[in-house]
Amino acid sequence: MDVFTLDPRLQNDSKSVMQTGLCDLRLSADARWPWLILVPRRADITEIFEPTPLDQVLLTFEIELVASALKTITGATKINVGALGNVVRQLHVHVIARFEGDANWPGPVWGFGKAEPYEDAKRDALIETLREALSS
Structure with missing residues (x-):
C-alpha cells in the first residue's frame, strides 16, 4: 500500500x-489573500475524480465547511x-477569500505579482481562529 506524502512545493x-477527516x-504563505488549501491524505491521487466515491463526498463536505468558515x-x-x-499534480483544492479592491480583483490570484509573507503573529492568529471555527 502506498503512503501519503505531501508534495514538497505544498x-x-x-x-x-489542522487535519480534517x-x-x-x-494556509498559503501568501498573505495577500486568506488562502487555504485542502490536500486529501491519499497516495498517488492527482485528479478530483480519482478518490473513492466516499472520499469524493467527504472532500466536497470539507470544502463546504472550510469555505463557509473562511x-x-x-x-x-x-x-x-x-x-x-x-504545477503541483498532487490533488489539492484552493479555497481563497477575495475582496473587492484586493490584489488583482477581480482577476485570478494565480501568477499575479509576488507572494507577500505573513507576519508570524498575524499568520498564527489566523490559524488559531480557523482552528476554533472548524472545531466547533
Missing part, C-alpha cells in the same frame, strides 16, 4: 492548520474554490 509554500488543511471569519466578498494541478 510543504514549502504553506503551513498546516480526509485532508491536511493548509467567509464568516474574513467577511470576504467572494470565496474562490479551485483545483488546478498544472
Whole structure:
C-alpha cells in the first residue's frame, strides 16, 4: 500500500492548520489573500475524480465547511474554490477569500505579482481562529 506524502512545493509554500477527516488543511504563505488549501491524505491521487466515491463526498463536505468558515471569519466578498494541478499534480483544492479592491480583483490570484509573507503573529492568529471555527 502506498503512503501519503505531501508534495514538497505544498510543504514549502504553506503551513498546516489542522487535519480534517480526509485532508491536511493548509494556509498559503501568501498573505495577500486568506488562502487555504485542502490536500486529501491519499497516495498517488492527482485528479478530483480519482478518490473513492466516499472520499469524493467527504472532500466536497470539507470544502463546504472550510469555505463557509473562511467567509464568516474574513467577511470576504467572494470565496474562490479551485483545483488546478498544472504545477503541483498532487490533488489539492484552493479555497481563497477575495475582496473587492484586493490584489488583482477581480482577476485570478494565480501568477499575479509576488507572494507577500505573513507576519508570524498575524499568520498564527489566523490559524488559531480557523482552528476554533472548524472545531466547533
